[in-house]
Amino acid sequence: MNSLTGELPETISSCSLLEIVDLFSNSIESEIPPSIGQCSFLQQIILGTNNIRGNIPPDIGLLSNLSALFIPHNQLTGTIPQLLGSNKPLIWVNLQNNSLSGEIPPSLFNSTTTSYIDLSSNGLSGSIPPFSQALSSLRYLSLTENLLSGKIPITLGNIPSLSTLMLSGNKLDGTIPKSLSNLSKLQILDLSHNNLSGIVPPGLYTISSLTYLNFGANRLVGILPTNIGYTLPGLTSIIFEGSLSDLTYLDLGGNKLEAGDWSFMSSLTNCTQLTNLWLDRNKLQGIIPSSITNLSEGLKFGACNVAIKVFRLDQNGAPKNFFAECEALKNIRHRNLIRVINLCSTFDPSGNEYKALILEYRINGNLESWIHPKVLGRNPTKHLSLGLRIRIAVDIAVALDYLHNRCSPPMVHCDLKPSNVLLDDEMVACLSDFGLTKFLHNNIISLNNSSSTAGLRGSIGYIAPEYGLGCKVSTEGDVYSYGIIVLEMITGKCPTDEMFKDGMNLRSLVESAFPHKINDILEPTITEHHDGEDSNHVVPEILTCAIQLAKLGLMCTETSPKDRPTINDVYYQIISIKEKYHALINH
Known part of the structure; x- marks a missing residue:
């Protein structure tokens, strides 16, 4: 991180033993010289956060020792090299926030060593290529904010190491593959802002490692399952195990989901870390039963856009904060202060306290x-x-x-x-x-x-x-x-x-x-x-x-x-x- 300027020289190919090019976060205004593909010992190309423009030289895909290609936050255009991924030691690919177009080369999803791929915020189009079972090391995949279409590949469920999967902001359609429920190490799953339809595979709600789950702004249907927050018992168990105890963010807004008898709310009390729950713009109609809320008048959901703030009562002072917030919100009414619609104070099936506020939803976040x-x-x-x-x-x-x-x-x-x-x-x-x-x-x-x-x-x-x-x-x-x-x-x-x-x-x-x-x-x-x-x-x-x-x-x-x-x-x-x-x- 310096203030270097100028261009990358075409003579870089004369550095025959060059292994690393690291000019991260400078003010380089240049194209990547095609001759860089002749540096056969090159292992890392790190040019992120500059003003790099033009195409990625195709010969970069032929660098047999390349392990890291890191060129995010630049002005790259053209397509991703077709042979990228055939580099045997390739581990890290980050090309986010450029203006790349064309399709994702299938070779990128066939590598046996790649663990990190971020192609977000580009103009990539076409369908997502199938994933090879050899792609066993992949942990992070982000393709958000592109123009990708077609269906989510079923083969995505064959990557046991995957912990982050972000496909939001595309034009993907069809149903969510049931195979994604096999991703037992998944922590972040974001499929929001697509054209996905059908029901959510129930198994996705029970991946115990999840901390962030976002299906918002699709066309999903069905009744929210009563076992959100629970993992179904195994053959040797007679109680619910592996609850989503680490889930902090759940967004199901902007779909066509139904509430059923609202029993899914009781299940969510098992998600003890949950702080953001979005259910707005669905078909959640009816009245919350007395088992969920202690209010004499039920809260009706329909066209009303709401956010639910769940208090983590295991934290010091949380119950006091709940009552303090209720007292404060009762006394105020102003255009620039959040409006409380209702509250929920009850006990879950295990006898633990559950407190939440039903608040006005603000679509642009914080x-x-x-x-x-x-x-x-x-x-x-x-x-x-x-x-x-x-x-x-x-x-x-x-x-x-x-x-x-x-x-x-x-x-x-x-x-x-x-x-x-x-x-x-x-x-x-x-x-x-x-x-x-x-x-x-x-x-x-x-x-x-x-x-x-x-x-x-x-x-x-x-x-x-x-x-x-x-x-x-x-x-x-x-x-x-x-x-x-x-x-x-x-x-x-x-x-x-x-x-x-x-x-x-x-x-x-x-x-x-x-x-x-x-x-x-x-x-x-x-x-x-x-x-x-x-x-x-x-x-x-x-x-x-x-x-x-x-x-x-x-x-x-x-x-x-x-x-x-x-x-x-x-x-x-x-x-x-x-x-x-x-x-x-x-x-």
């Missing part, structure tokens, strides 16, 4: 997944322009102003961070997760809902420094967290990033570049995506507004609470930045 899409395995087709970032900052400020000044009693959120900022279909932001919220009465913390001191209350990286010293919860703490989010939105850096050590943090990074070197630390897509305007015209205006945002973020993250602006002052400043942005863009 802000964290937009700021850090690659870290979270997300490949968005749309990025956040500076205009959208400013709008989101306005929405968060409006929500905090309501909590601090306009609801009764006033509240302090105490856990403001990007993952708790949800976005709807129009990218309107709202705050969620009120489990740590504190009520204020005449500017005094309510003793019914908190201790006299805050402690480390919130999430690491967003907690106001005075909380670490035992100071009381205050609105200034929320302002600090807001400032961190603003700095995170303009830099694309998480406050807990590994780069922050030895006294360096997100605030000091921005402060060191403010104002004249602000462009050095801006998240790159801010200047690449700007609401359809011409880039040469917009960039100076973007820098002007980015400087103003950085200034606001620095003011909000002052070490001393008394030096920070109130949320009312923040609101007027962010509105002013928004107006200036639109005036500059439309000038």
Whole structure:
């Protein structure tokens, strides 16, 4: 990771004993010289995150010692070499986020040594080639965000080592192969955003190693099985074993699934780590029975889009957080605050407590997944322009102003961070997760809902420094967290990033570049995506507004609470930045 520029020389073939080419994360603007195929000892080609353009030389597929081909996040075009995969020692192939087209060469799925293949976010078309039984070492396969069509190969179920399978965002049709249930080591399965139909093979719901399961946005039908969360007993067992105890994410939304008698909900109580459950846009109709919820009036599901937040009651303070969140949500109603539709508080068949909130569904997920899409395995087709970032900052400020000044009693959120900022279909932001919220009465913390001191209350990286010293919860703490989010939105850096050590943090990074070197630390897509305007015209205006945002973020993250602006002052400043942005863009 340096700042090297220039082109890859055609004379690279003269390096006859060359084994590794590693120019990862530089500013190389070049095509890959065809002569690289003459470097017969070459083992690793690592050119990720540059400006590499043109085709991948076909002769790369003939390099008999090649073990790693790593060229993601570039501008490659053309097709994947037809003989890639015939290289006997090939282990690692990552070509994601380019503009490659054509079909996937069958040879790539015939290698006996390959363990990692990522071809996501390209323009690959045609069907997925069959998988050889010799492909026994493959652990990771991602083909998301392409133009692939046809059926999912049945032979995928013959790869016992596969732990990650991501095929989302294509045009795949037909049914989900039953053979996928044989993948006993599968941890991540994402088949969302395709045209898959038929029923989900019941065995997929019982792979005990799964942590992430996404079938959303297809045309799947059938009644949700009652054994979600259970593995059927073996011949020598008389009790349920191997529950999906590690499952954290389950998305079945956007299909034609039916709820039956809702008994699948009781089964889900066995998924003790489940924090994200999406059932929206299905045919889930009827009333949740009294065995599932203690509410006197049943919750009806149909056209209503909802998300279900399940509380992990084995975690310290979780029951208290459930009741705190219910109390907070009961007292608020605002466009920029998540709306609770209903709640569920009951016991599972084993007598364990089960608590969940039925919340309004926000289709664009949370802000964290937009700021850090690659870290979270997300490949968005749309990025956040500076205009959208400013709008989101306005929405968060409006929500905090309501909590601090306009609801009764006033509240302090105490856990403001990007993952708790949800976005709807129009990218309107709202705050969620009120489990740590504190009520204020005449500017005094309510003793019914908190201790006299805050402690480390919130999430690491967003907690106001005075909380670490035992100071009381205050609105200034929320302002600090807001400032961190603003700095995170303009830099694309998480406050807990590994780069922050030895006294360096997100605030000091921005402060060191403010104002004249602000462009050095801006998240790159801010200047690449700007609401359809011409880039040469917009960039100076973007820098002007980015400087103003950085200034606001620095003011909000002052070490001393008394030096920070109130949320009312923040609101007027962010509105002013928004107006200036639109005036500059439309000038």
